[in-house]
Amino acid sequence: MGGDHAPHEIVAGAVHAVRERGLPVVLVGSPRVLYEALADHDATKEVPIVRAEEALSMDEGALASLRRPRSSIAIACHLVRRGDACAVVSAGSTAGIVATGRLRLKGQQGVLLDAGANAEVKPEMLLQFAHLGSAYAELAHGVATPKVGLLTIGSEAEKGNKLVRRAHELLQSSPGIDFAGNVEGYDLLTGKVDVITTDGFTGNIALKTMEGAVRYAFAELRETIEDSRLARFGAAMQRSRIRGLRRRLDAEAHGGAVLLGLNGTVVIAHGASKASGVSAACALAADLSSAGIVSAIGDRIAAAKGSHRLWP
Amino acid sequence: MGGDHAPHEIVAGAVHAVRERGLPVVLVGSPRVLYEALADHDATKEVPIVRAEEALSMDEGALASLRRPRSSIAIACHLVRRGDACAVVSAGSTAGIVATGRLRLKGQQGVLLDAGANAEVKPEMLLQFAHLGSAYAELAHGVATPKVGLLTIGSEAEKGNKLVRRAHELLQSSPGIDFAGNVEGYDLLTGKVDVITTDGFTGNIALKTMEGAVRYAFAELRETIEDSRLARFGAAMQRSRIRGLRRRLDAEAHGGAVLLGLNGTVVIAHGASKASGVSAACALAADLSSAGIVSAIGDRIAAAKGSHRLWP
Structure with missing residues (x-):
């Protein structure tokens, strides 16, 4: 239910992950909305739905996670906690995901999490x-x-x-x-x-600046190439290679950010994710989960904490 | 004397500004060092030198400006204060330039300056x-x-x-x-x-991230083009246009940052400036100074302060 292009791109990404990657995806949210979106892909029998009548909106922050214990992200975390799912993927409000994750998938022992970039660092x-x-x-x-x-x-x-x-x-x-x-x-x-x-505020500025600068450089490049009649022939030859490079620099292709320090795998996809980004995020979540990365990190941190003073 | 590529690129930039832009540039620093660098360009008679026996090093911060009242940047500010020069250009330590400028070119009335990014914002x-x-x-x-x-x-x-x-x-x-x-x-x-x-810390991170991302995108692009035998022919046709775009995005071409709020024009060129960047910074300083931009800003700010509560 979360993300700038929810539900259609999110559902399309889930269908892609099921069909092209063979991942067993469960959608959590309004059954009516999700069923209709699945129907557009003739996928109503391929992707199960778990009901959640509420959803955090993109501009809701950390407090909403307390006010809405039945939100789609809360239910998704609950599925992981119960062992019915092995990871959560969401393109919804980062503050909402972080706060809900902390609440429903209690943090690993000794790991404090920065509750969003608003907290004092x-x-x-x-x-x-x-x-x-x-x-x-x-x-x-x-x-x-x-x-x-x-x-x-x-x-x-x-x-x-x-x-x-x-x-x-x-x-x-x-x-x-x-x-x-x-x-x-x-x-x-x-x-x-x-x-x-870095802290959440600075990291957010840096990542978005990087993304904007790369996007700008490519847009300018395209314009430069298209402006030039002479260069058009050469451009055609290069187009596929430039597309490849662009894909490599594209935040979507990497799936998303992993929320560390919880008892469970949570991947935060970009808010602007389209189907391909959502599918990549599902793949990342599945990889991390099957390799046991998140809990191995917890063990490593706990061991480090035992061996020296990690934090006061 | 300041800048990662001082004195040679700085002096080369000054010579370029004198010869190609017709700007009357004065170099401030060690006469021996500057004379030798000028001699490389046969320019010892074209660019006058004002003696300063000390210079702030690139890693010196705000305090150094108090410790070294005879540094090259302090003398340069003094020339502007006395009316012997109309602007200062430096590629030296930003903290040093800001602190020295504040001290030697007393801030415009009512304008507080952030003394470098270390200050509490x-x-x-x-x-x-x-x-x-x-x-x-x-x-x-x-x-x-x-x-x-x-x-x-x-x-x-x-x-x-x-x-x-x-x-x-x-x-x-x-x-x-x-x-x-x-x-x-x-x-x-x-x-x-x-x-x-934005504050100085966040602004620094954002600008350097932007610069790094653009540089990375172009380096990757060049590699992508060179990797491809097929694309090489097309690349040759586009090279000059891509170079043009790159120049447009290049921080150097814009000369530098203007230090606002002082009684005098101070342009901070990029620390990594080469000759072309230094020359562009001289042009920016001359334009601002001849148009009276910095003092007009002071007047505007003073007027705004009179008409409403600009700051407590």
């Missing part, structure tokens, strides 16, 4: 994010010793606001982290580090 | 930046009623941390501002608004 949280990100890079992507960078405004240790300067000290003295020092906005795509830790 | 500052940005867009770019956006994590008024939520209220109730509401990272290049107000 503490340096200890940036250390926790570094631990979660390291564990994820290691377990989900097979990076042996993930290098961690701290996002700030200059490479020297003293660069940045109070929050990052204190976080720098914590990261430097944390034995479980391969801390590579400060990184800047330039470094998001260079591969200089495997994990970048 | 107050909502009133974001309102001031909006006023400065609006005045700049109007006077330097001829935008009749500049639309102002507030950079945060969602379009609804309540999205963001305490700082931006309070700034949203201030902007909304400020008669001198055409406030278009919140904008997100996506909007930096869309032209949705003319001015975006």
Whole structure:
């Protein structure tokens, strides 16, 4: 029920995941709305529906998760908790998903989660994010010793606001982290580090800026190519390669963000996800779940916590 | 003396500005170092040197401006204060330039400047930046009623941390501002608004992320084109157009950032500026200075302050 293009693109993505990827997807939400959308794909017999009469709207935040215990996202989390599903995928309000996930899939022991970007950020949280990100890079992507960078405004240790300067000290003295020092906005795509830790506000600005800049560069490029009569022939030859590159940089193709620190796999797809993005998010959720990544991260964090002072 | 590629690229840029743009440039710094660099261009008689025996290094911050009253940037500001030069251009440490500019070119009455991104940011500052940005867009770019956006994590008024939520209220109730509401990272290049107000930390992350993403997209594009034998012919035809686009998106071509709120024109060129960037920064400084933009902004701000409560 969540997402800018719900229900049609979400349902189309679920149908794609079932038919093309062989994943057993359950839709949670208004039976009437979902049934009609499934009917457009002749898929009413292929995708089961679990009833939820309420849904969080895209502009509802964390509090709504308390006010609406029967929302589609709450019911979806409940299915995971009961073991009837192995992961939740949603393109709905991030704040709503995070708050509901925390409430219904109680956080792993010792892992505090930043409840959305509105919360006051503490340096200890940036250390926790570094631990979660390291564990994820290691377990989900097979990076042996993930290098961690701290996002700030200059490479020297003293660069940045109070929050990052204190976080720098914590990261430097944390034995479980391969801390590579400060990184800047330039470094998001260079591969200089495997994990970048930052607060929710700054991370949101950086990711959306990156997405907007890549989108802009490609739109300008297309215009430049189409403007040129001479270049048109060459463009035709390159079009498929450029399309391939564009797909690689496209946030949709990666499925979404994984919510770490819960007792269960939750993938947050982009709010603007269309069918292909939703299907990719289902694939990501299935991969993570079948490999037991999320609970392995919990174990790793718990072990790290036992061996040294991870957070106060 | 300042900049990642000082002194050679800086001096080459100054020589270019003198020869190709007809701008009377004065170099401030170590006479020996600058003379040698000028000699490489046979330009020792074309560009005068003003002696400064000290220089702020790239990693020195705001405090260095107090410790070094005879630094090259301090002397350059002094030339402007005395009326011997009409603008300062530097590719040195931003914190050092801002602090020295504040100290040597005392801020315009009523205009508080954020002393670098380390300072604690107050909502009133974001309102001031909006006023400065609006005045700049109007006077330097001829935008009749500049639309102002507030950079945060969602379009609804309540999205963001305490700082931006309070700034949203201030902007909304400020008669001198055409406030278009919140904008997100996506909007930096869309032209949705003319001015975006944000704190120094977030702005730094956003601008560097944008620059890095555009650079990455073009590097990937080049690789994609070069990888393809078939596409090579087409690529040759397009190369000049892509180069043109790249130049348009290049931070260097725009010269630099203007430091607003001082009694004098100060242009901060990118730290990584090469000769062409330095020359463009000199052109920007000359244009702003000859049009009296910086003092006109001061007048506009003073007038706005008289007519309504601009800040507490």
